[in-house]
Structure formats: structure tokens, C-alpha cells
Amino acid sequence: MSTVDESNCSLVPLSVKDLVQDMTPYGLAILVIESLIVLVSLIIYFEAYFFIKTILAREPTGRKSVFVLGLYPVFITLSYMSVLIPRTSTVTMPAASMYLSVVLHRLISIQADYFGGRRNYIEIITGQEVSLASFPFCICPCLPVMTMDAKHVKIIECGIMQHAVLRPLFYYIILIIESATYIYPTKYDSNLPYVYLYVAINISTIYAMFNIGLMKSMVGDHLKDCKITPKFICIRLVLITTILQETLLSFLGTFGVIACRKSGPLANQSRTLWLNHNLLIFEMFFLLLWARHLYRTQEGNMYGIVPPSQIYRKIRQNERLNKRESLTADYRKANERTPLLSDIFEQA
Numbered sequence: 001m002s003t004v005d006e007s008n009c010s011l012v013p014l015s016v017k018d019l020v021q022d023m024t025p026y027g028l029a030i031l032v033i034e035s036l037i038v039l040v041s042l043i044i045y046f047e048a049y050f051f052i053k054t055i056l057a058r059e060p061t062g063r064k065s066v067f068v069l070g071l072y073p074v075f076i077t078l079s080y081m082s083v084l085i086p087r088t089s090t091v092t093m094p095a096a097s098m099y100l101s102v103v104l105h106r107l108i109s110i111q112a113d114y115f116g117g118r119r120n121y122i123e124i125i126t127g128q129e130v131s132l133a134s135f136p137f138c139i140c141p142c143l144p145v146m147t148m149d150a151k152h153v154k155i156i157e158c159g160i161m162q163h164a165v166l167r168p169l170f171y172y173i174i175l176i177i178e179s180a181t182y183i184y185p186t187k188y189d190s191n192l193p194y195v196y197l198y199v200a201i202n203i204s205t206i207y208a209m210f211n212i213g214l215m216k217s218m219v220g221d222h223l224k225d226c227k228i229t230p231k232f233i234c235i236r237l238v239l240i241t242t243i244l245q246e247t248l249l250s251f252l253g254t255f256g257v258i259a260c261r262k263s264g265p266l267a268n269q270s271r272t273l274w275l276n277h278n279l280l281i282f283e284m285f286f287l288l289l290w291a292r293h294l295y296r297t298q299e300g301n302m303y304g305i306v307p308p309s310q311i312y313r314k315i316r317q318n319e320r321l322n323k324r325e326s327l328t329a330d331y332r333k334a335n336e337r338t339p340l341l342s343d344i345f346e347q348a
Contacts, residue, residue, distance in 0.1 A: 134213030
């Protein structure tokens, strides 16, 4: 891979001492703003936490909403730690990824609660047609349509959860490589072992986003009152900013678009990673404000929000259909066993 000459760039990860010594007034102002963002985000989260615990104390959706809403201050706090202590980024990002894994599981579980339980969820979704032309493959309208059932719902959920398992695992392997070889994972070179892990993480991210799009298409019409579409958009943006953005910045640093400076935090080959953490603080703060609007409310976050008539109508239709098929089968068996009157006279 062709890269720019970075012989003047330090190979040693940025230390706190170097960060403080080379801090400019503009850098100090940004650091103060980020400190305020961390403080305000924690205040916003705990205020929403106590509100949800008070209003939705008996609702399972309330407990899960607290976990989902906590994703944003977790990323803000850990990114802020990586800005102050750059060498901790290989530890903070795996920790944030593990929390994201919990959130993805909670997000899948919470939408079943909106339907009033897993059984009602499957009953309503069964038979619905969902197009496979979902982001990022929405440019291919020729993709087939899939008829949903319990098996296909499970496949979509596994497509999301694979990212929840693989992402922390790959980050842990990258951490081991960095500790054993002292190679900081910020420069894309085919000769470095961790680059293939980053490719795998990005593929896993894109596949998870594809399955999130399928799930949104599957439940979007039923959960309009739950604002399920913007909730899925929030999670997609988290995946984009935490993985795809980091990859893009690393490529820009590799090809010299984000050039190495003579001094300061950007005078290091880990400059793109440090810059990514700064961006994450601001991005996650805006996503937190949006997520607070979506989850800090009783409207749209109740258990079984889908109208009961809609649920039980679907269940009764399936029960009547099963009963009719059962009666038809019993009638056929009875006709096979009972001889006709004409047959009796012929035998006589």
C-alpha cells in the first residue's frame, strides 16, 4: 500500500506529558468544552434515568430503555478518557464495544416488549413481506422479497448480534497484538496484522446495519407510535461514527490527507485515533440529546403498545385456520373409515 513519508512522525503513542506540553490555547479551549460536555451528558442521563425509573418502574421497557440511553454517555466518557490519556484508547474502545453489545441485545428485546411479548411479536410479523433492498444495499431494487416467519426473524436477530460478539472479540485481539508488538493500530498497511481485523470489523458492521434495516422494515408499520424508526437510526449512526468513521480517518492519515504536524497531538502516528475520539465526544452528545427525546417519555415506551385488538385478531385468525384444517382432516379420516350405504348393499 502506497503511503506518505512519516519518518518525522513519532512512533511512540502520545503521552499525557506530551499532550500537556504541546497544548495550544485553541486545544485547551476545546478540552474545556469537552469537559463541560461530559459533565452535562452525565447530568442529562441521570435525570432521564430517575424519570424512567419513576414513571416506567414496573415496565420492562423502562429498564431496557435505561441501558439503551446509557450508550451515549458511556462513549462520551470513555472517549474523553482517551483524549486526556491517549494510550488508554486500546482499552477504552473494547470496553465501549462490550457495552454496545448489551445495548444491541436490549434493543432487540425491547421491540418484542412493545408487541406485548415474544409470542405476540412473532404472531403479528408472520406472513409479512420484507424487501432485502435495505441499507447499504438499497441501491439494488432487484433484490428479492422475504416472507417473514419465526425462522427468518431469528436469522435477522443473529445478523445483528454477530456484531455484538465479533466486535469486542476483534478489539481484544487487537489489544493483544498492540501489547505484544508495540504496534499502534492507527496506520493501514497490508504488512500489519491488525489491518485484517479492522476489515473484518467493518464487514461485520455493514452486515449488522443491513439487518437493522430489515428489522426496521419489518416492525416499522406496527410501531409507529414507538418512534421505532428514529431509534434504529440512532443505533445506525452509532455504528457509523464508532467504526466506519475511525476507518475513514485512518485511511486519510495513511495517505497524508491528515498530515503529521511538527508538534502537538497531531505530531504522532496515532493522531487520527486521537482526532476520532474528539469527534466522538461531540457526535455522541448530539445523539444523546436525540435519544433522550425518544426514550425519556411514557408515550411510545410502554409494554404492549401495539393495540390488543390487532394482536388478538391475528391470533384468532390463526386459531380459526388451524381449527378448520383440523376439522377438515378429521372429516376426511371419518369418510375413509365409514363405508357408504351403496357399498353395503353391493356386498350383501
